Structures are given as structure tokens and as C-alpha cells.
Amino acid sequence: MSLKHGILGLLTYKSMTGYELMKSFNESLSFFWNAQTSQIYRELDTIEKKGWVVSKIIPQDDKPNKKEFTLTNEGKDELNKWLNGHSPEKSMTIRDDMTMRVLFSAGSNKLGLVKELIDYHNQNEEYFKSLKDIEKQINSENDSSKTSKDKLYWSMAIKRGQINSQANMMWVEQCLKIINGE
Amino acid sequence: MSLKHGILGLLTYKSMTGYELMKSFNESLSFFWNAQTSQIYRELDTIEKKGWVVSKIIPQDDKPNKKEFTLTNEGKDELNKWLNGHSPEKSMTIRDDMTMRVLFSAGSNKLGLVKELIDYHNQNEEYFKSLKDIEKQINSENDSSKTSKDKLYWSMAIKRGQINSQANMMWVEQCLKIINGE
DNA sequence: TGGGTCATGTAACCTGTTACATGATTAG
DNA sequence: CTAATCATGTAACAGGTTACATGACCCA
Numbered sequence: 001m002s003l004k005h006g007i008l009g010l011l012t013y014k015s016m017t018g019y020e021l022m023k024s025f026n027e028s029l030s031f032f033w034n035a036q037t038s039q040i041y042r043e044l045d046t047i048e049k050k051g052w053v054v055s056k057i058i059p060q061d062d063k064p065n066k067k068e069f070t071l072t073n074e075g076k077d078e079l080n081k082w083l084n085g086h087s088p089e090k091s092m093t094i095r096d097d098m099t100m101r102v103l104f105s106a107g108s109n110k111l112g113l114v115k116e117l118i119d120y121h122n123q124n125e126e127y128f129k130s131l132k133d134i135e136k137q138i139n140s141e142n143d144s145s146k147t148s149k150d151k152l153y154w155s156m157a158i159k160r161g162q163i164n165s166q167a168n169m170m171w172v173e174q175c176l177k178i179i180n181g182e
Numbered sequence: 183m184s185l186k187h188g189i190l191g192l193l194t195y196k197s198m199t200g201y202e203l204m205k206s207f208n209e210s211l212s213f214f215w216n217a218q219t220s221q222i223y224r225e226l227d228t229i230e231k232k233g234w235v236v237s238k239i240i241p242q243d244d245k246p247n248k249k250e251f252t253l254t255n256e257g258k259d260e261l262n263k264w265l266n267g268h269s270p271e272k273s274m275t276i277r278d279d280m281t282m283r284v285l286f287s288a289g290s291n292k293l294g295l296v297k298e299l300i301d302y303h304n305q306n307e308e309y310f311k312s313l314k315d316i317e318k319q320i321n322s323e324n325d326s327s328k329t330s331k332d333k334l335y336w337s338m339a340i341k342r343g344q345i346n347s348q349a350n351m352m353w354v355e356q357c358l359k360i361i362n363g364e
Numbered sequence: 365t366g367g368g369t370c371a372t373g374t375a376a377c378c379t380g381t382t383a384c385a386t387g388a389t390t391a392g
Numbered sequence: 393c394t395a396a397t398c399a400t401g402t403a404a405c406a407g408g409t410t411a412c413a414t415g416a417c418c419c420a
Contacts, residue, residue: 001277003379009286019399032276032285039380041401064388064399083283084291086298092309094214094346095183099339101265103214104191106335109266116268127274153288156357157281163356164276167349174345175338185407201371221408223373246371246416367419374413381406390397 003035003043008052008071008079015070018044031131031161044069052078102175114179121172124165131161185217185225190234190253190261197252200226213313213343226251234260284357296361303354306347313344 010016010024018041025035047053052075059065071079098120105113135158138151146154192198192206200223207217229235234257241247253261280302287295317340320333328336 032281084294091216094343099214099342102335103339106332112266150288153284156360157285159356160281160353161276163349163353167345171342171345174341
């Protein structure tokens with residue numbers, strides 16, 4: 001799914017080190033991506049070789065030295081190319097564990113499936129709540145880390161997660177009805 | 183996401199060759215998984231080494247010989263283990279191109295984004311319709327390839343795709359409202 | 365004669381995950 | 393003293409995609 005472009009996108013906000021990028025992904029962006037340090041450093045390596053970013057080592061006395069990455073013009077071009085050049089037809093498949101479990105539970109354990117569906121429902125409920133919290137935090141006045149325009153786009157992304165988890169819950173409810181009416 | 187278990191699941195219905203598996207995935211199961219032959223043959227290799235399936239070469243005069251794979255008891259055990267042993271907490275992130283485009287379009291091309299959102303909406307609408315068709319076909323009397331019980335589980339899986347694409351469309355509508363009200 | 369279906373695969377590459385390694389500073 | 397945070401990475405593996413290769417038969 002191209003972590004490369006995710007990194008480029010984050011670097012448009014400001015120059016960062018690998019460590020800071022990891023924190024961005026796993027904290028403020030955790031609702032849509034969790035990236036391991038190992039992967040981030042690897043991708044930074046390759047996109048630096050491609051010329052999309054440049055790095056500068058910043059010595060620090062009290063802490064370990066850090067390596068800050070900055071977008072180049074090529075990097076900006078690449079990001080824009082990616083943003084504009086939308087892939088004509090992406091696969092649109094569901095391919096997740098839950099669907100697969102449902103499909104292949106026909107023969108066997110009805111009770112196990114019901115339990116799993118309920119667990120899944122609960123997970124989605126919690127996730128939905130946490131997204132509500134994140135939304136509130138972003139839209140609150142005292143979050144000055146983003147401009148009001150940025151906030152708009154971030155809340156759109158979060159809305160997606162919310163709608164998605166609601167859809168998942170609706171699906172579970174329909175499934176349970178079908179199973180019980182069987 | 184473990185094509186291995188997808189293959190095991192399909193083989194519970196009947197023994198199949200790699201080619202037939204590929205067709206199942208890319209035809210009747212296309213709404214949730216598209217698998218390349220290259221990957222299927224590779225996975226068949228590894229799961230045969232694990233002892234989950236056994237193969238038998240069936241000579242054919244008019245067509246190329248084929249290699250049919252059959253589930254073993256170990257394979258059935260493994261599938262059941264997988265079906266029952268649900269992973270406690272999966273990541274729940276959104277991580278798709280559309281969300282990323284939205285997040286990183288804050289700075290730049292509003293018009294391009296609107297166009298993409300509309301395209302995305304249309305794609306989802308078509309997908310939704312095609313799922314409706316598939317659903318009808320499965321539930322029709324003259325589809326005797328599945329038992330009525332199987333049909334139930336299949337329609338649950340398809341419902342998921344339907345609800346999902348509806349959710350995607352709702353999201354686009356909300357986004358457009360937000361963008362226009364900006 | 366050319367394209368589609370049947371049927372098998374190999375090779376290279378990209379993306380993501382898990383586990384491990386190092387070493388300093390700082391807060392409780 | 394100990395755990396957390398800062399900051400860098402390596403290695404191995406798992407899963408998925410793209411491109412390529414072969415060869416026969418059937419239908420238009």
C-alpha cells in the first residue's frame with residue numbers, strides 16, 4: 001500500500017527523523033496505519049536512494065544524534081504524481097479474516113462463529129469510541145498542532161474509520177439475525 | 183491474510199487442482215479474493231509439505247494432465263484450529279489509498295480530490311450492484327452447486343461486501359459536504 | 365491463422381511482520 | 393536501581409504482485 005508515499009505525505013508537514021515518523025504513524029495516525037521502525041528505516045533508505053528525500057545528521061549532546069529527512073522537489077513531484085494519478089480500477093475485494101471464517105464455517109461450529117461475531121462487534125464498538133475521542137481532540141480549540149484546514153481533512157479520514165466500524169457492527173447484527181432465524 | 187486457509191476451506195467442498203482453485207477464487211469468490219496462479223501453486227507446495235493436503239496426478243488424454251489436491255485429516259484439523267482460534271486483537275486500521283489521499287490532499291489539489299471521491303463513489307456503486315447480482319444468483323432455485331445452508335453463509339459474506347460499499351458511498355457523501363461547506 | 369481455455373509452473377520483486385541488538389539519558 | 397524514552401538499525405521470514413514460459417487443443 002506504499003508506506004513510501006505515506007512518509008512523503010508526512011514530510012510535507014515538516015522534516016522528521018525515522019523515529020519521529022514512527023511516532024506519527026503509531027500515535028496520531030494509529031487509526032489508519034501502524035508502521036514498524038524496521039520498515040520505516042528501510043523505506044527511508046530506498047526513498048533517499050531514489051532522491052525523494054535528503055538526510056542531514058544533527059548532533060545532539062544530551063541525546064543520541066539524529067538523522068533528519070527532508071522532502072526534495074523530486075519527492076514533492078512524486079507525491080503529487082501519486083495523489084493525482086489514481087489507479088483506474090482497484091480490486092475492491094473484502095479479503096479479511098472475519099469474512100473467511102463466515103464462509104468456511106458453513107460445515108462446522110455455529111456456536112464458535114456466533115461468539116466470534118459478537119467479539120468482533122465489541123471490538124468495533126471500542127474502536128468506534130476511540131475514534132470519537134480522537135475526533136474530539138483534533139477539533140478542540142487547544143490542539144494547535146494543525147491548521148483548521150488540516151483538521152478538516154483529518155476528520156474526514158477519521159470519519160471513514162467511524163463509518164466503517166459502524167458498518168461492521170451492522171453486518172454482525174444482520175448475520176446474527178440470519179443465523180438465529182435459520 | 184493466509185491464502186493457505188482459504189485453500190483449505192475451499193477443499194472442504196471438494197478436491198481440486200490448482201487451476202480449479204484459481205478459478206474459484208477469481209470467479210465465484212472474486213468478491214473477496216483474487217489470487218494469482220503463481221501464488222496458489224506456491225502455497226499448494228508448502229501446504230503439501232506440511233501434510234495438510236495430498237496430491238494425485240490424474241492423466242487426461244484430450245487435455246494436459248492435472249494434479250488434484252485433497253484435504254488430509256491434518257488439513258481439516260488445521261482449518262478448524264484456525265477457524266476456532268481467533269486472533270485476540272487485530273489491528274483495525276483503515277490503511278487504504280483513498281484515506282491516504284484525503285489526508286495528504288490538505289495542502290494541494292482540492293479539485294482532483296473531489297473528482298477522485300466521485301470516481302470512488304461510482305466504483306462502489308457498480309460493485310454494490312454486481313454483489314446484488316451475485317446474491318440473486320446464489321439464492322436462485324436453479325443454483326444447485328450449494329446446499330441451502332451453504333447459501334446462507336455465502337450470502338452473509340456477500341452482505342458484508344454490500345454493507346461495506348454502501349458505507350464507502352456514505353463516507354464520500356459526507357466528505358463532499360464537508361469540502362463544499364468549507 | 366489467431367485467440368481462448370486448460371494446465372502447469374519459475375523468478376524477481378515489493379511490502380509487512382517479528383525478533384533481535386545497542387547504548388545513552390532521564391524519571392520514579 | 394529500574395523502567396521508559398530517545399535513536400539507530402539488521403536479519404529472517406511471510407505474503408502478495410508482476411512478468412514470463414511452455415504446450416496442446418478447440419473454435420471462429
